[in-house]
Amino acid sequence: MKEFLWGGATASYQCEGGWNEGGRAESMWDKYLHEENLENGDVASDHYHRFKEDIKMMKEGGHTSYRFSLAWPRIIKNLEGEINQEGIDFYNEMIDTCLENGITPFVTIYHWDLPQYLEELGGWLNRRTCEAYMHYAKVCFDAFGDRVVHWSTFNEPRYCIFSGYLIGNYPPGHRDLQETLTGSYYLMLASAMAVKVFREGGYKGQIGIVHSFAPVYGVDGTVQTRIAMRFADNFLNNWILDTAAMGEIPGDMLGELSKTCDLSMMLPEDLEIIKHNTVDFLGLNYYARAVVKPYETGETTLIVNNSGSKAKGTSQTIIKGWFEQVRPESSRYTEWDTEIFPEGLYEGIRQVWKKYHLPVYITENGIGLYEDVTVDQVDDEERIQFMNMHINAILNAKEEGCDVRGYFAWSPFDLYSWKNGTEKRYGLVAVDYEDNLKRKPKKSYYWFKNVIETKGEAIKRETYGEV
Numbered sequence: 001m002k003e004f005l006w007g008g009a010t011a012s013y014q015c016e017g018g019w020n021e022g023g024r025a026e027s028m029w030d031k032y033l034h035e036e037n038l039e040n041g042d043v044a045s046d047h048y049h050r051f052k053e054d055i056k057m058m059k060e061g062g063h064t065s066y067r068f069s070l071a072w073p074r075i076i077k078n079l080e081g082e083i084n085q086e087g088i089d090f091y092n093e094m095i096d097t098c099l100e101n102g103i104t105p106f107v108t109i110y111h112w113d114l115p116q117y118l119e120e121l122g123g124w125l126n127r128r129t130c131e132a133y134m135h136y137a138k139v140c141f142d143a144f145g146d147r148v149v150h151w152s153t154f155n156e157p158r159y160c161i162f163s164g165y166l167i168g169n170y171p172p173g174h175r176d177l178q179e180t181l182t183g184s185y186y187l188m189l190a191s192a193m194a195v196k197v198f199r200e201g202g203y204k205g206q207i208g209i210v211h212s213f214a215p216v217y218g219v220d221g222t223v224q225t226r227i228a229m230r231f232a233d234n235f236l237n238n239w240i241l242d243t244a245a246m247g248e249i250p251g252d253m254l255g256e257l258s259k260t261c262d263l264s265m266m267l268p269e270d271l272e273i274i275k276h277n278t279v280d281f282l283g284l285n286y287y288a289r290a291v292v293k294p295y296e297t298g299e300t301t302l303i304v305n306n307s308g309s310k311a312k313g314t315s316q317t318i319i320k321g322w323f324e325q326v327r328p329e330s331s332r333y334t335e336w337d338t339e340i341f342p343e344g345l346y347e348g349i350r351q352v353w354k355k356y357h358l359p360v361y362i363t364e365n366g367i368g369l370y371e372d373v374t375v376d377q378v379d380d381e382e383r384i385q386f387m388n389m390h391i392n393a394i395l396n397a398k399e400e401g402c403d404v405r406g407y408f409a410w411s412p413f414d415l416y417s418w419k420n421g422t423e424k425r426y427g428l429v430a431v432d433y434e435d436n437l438k439r440k441p442k443k444s445y446y447w448f449k450n451v452i453e454t455k456g457e458a459i460k461r462e463t464y465g466e467v
């Protein structure tokens with residue numbers, strides 16, 4: 001059996017801090033959050049200074065891999081593409097620390113922290129960003145490729161592009177369908193361009209992409225619902241997975257979009273690059289499924305709960321003419337309205353494996369909770385139950401022959417959760433922001449260690465019956 005990786009996942013902006021240290025350039029998140037006067041990642045979990053302690057804790061917690069991202073603004077100084085040696089040195093140390101502790105680095109090249117100098121020229125709406133990304137990716141392969149053999153081009157293209165250009169709650173804070181399409185396209189093109197550089201450079205290892213996976217369910221079996229499910233699957237999953245894994249942007253989706261949008265940026269030579277540079281594996285971040293019904297009425301509406309219990313029950317997704325998302329009332333939900341539905345992970349893995357036949361890593365899974373971290377040990381039994389149910393789902397899918405190769409808990413320690421700030425905690429280790437960022441392992445940390453050391457034997461097993 002191939003080695004199964006167990007670990008935790010983070011993102012540079014969410015944990016590093018040190019936003020103006022080590023020659024790091026400004027990112028679009030720094031600019032946006034400073035200007036809007038919102039809780040930011042200036043310090044975050046201070047991983048920039050404490051990564052050795054954090055990685056040691058991962059090792060002691062039994063982890064065999066660490067999924068983290070590189071900060072583009074730490075590595076490339078400016079529009080001219082100049083390299084910041086201090087940034088390279090920092091990540092060299094981080095990678096070496098992982099290896100010294102027997103931890104396999106699982107590296108994401110881009111987890112949303114675009115350099116502000118590129119955002120000023122239009123960010124993902126400007127083809128120039130694809131070229132700049134390609135250069136940045138090559139710098140990373142050259143600098144770290146002797147030790148890193150697991151690469152992901154992007155983390156969650158859908159989430160960052162839709163939030164930035166359709167919902168408007170992430171930088172640059174726009175709400176525009178054409179921009180959403182253009183940004184999505186350039187980002188996926190950039191991903192294929194990086195895969196091309198990787199292959200042509202003969203670097204060792206594998207390169208994939210990480211997707212915010214939401215398997216689609218229908219409210220019933222009618223033809224109308226099946227059509228709505230196809231719209232939803234294109235919107236939520238296929239434009240990333242089909243494009244990255246099969247080199248094809250879904251044709252029916254483009255046909256629909258061409259009724260109202262301009263597709264002229266999609267050049268034939270780009271489509272060739274996309275077609276011939278598909279990924280080696282798929283990273284799936286799984287939090288919840290999407291249950292949909294046919295579109296009935298109203299304008300496109302996307303409301304995300306970034307306020308926890310204060311806004312519970314207010315989330316909504318309607319895509320005009322395509323589908324509406326429904327909230328199954330009998331289901332369980334987190335305070336931030338995420339449905340808890342582990343069977344969706346089992347079913348989703350089976351679908352992805354059947355359709356793409358590529359190795360899968362569960363690159364994120366976890367639960368955001370309110371927690372009092374002033375106690376000696378946080379008793380996060382809810383997180384333990386959540387993780388148990390999801391790892392069980394993975395083991396079920398694996399036993400049916402799906403090639404799943406790893407599980408990464410989001411997150412190994414508490415970190416800054418974008419617009420949810422730091423009150424939404426995901427960590428296996430508590431970070432006390434009020435007390436010198438002190439680290440304290442939660443109950444789940446010890447539970448996960450036992451799961452890893454028993455190679456999953458400690459998971460309470462459950463099957464789902466006929467699906």
Ligand code: NOJ
Pocket residue numbers: 011014155156285364410417418
């Ligand atoms: C998705 C993202 O990759 C990450 O940045 C985010 O904080 C977590 N999931 C939790 O929502």
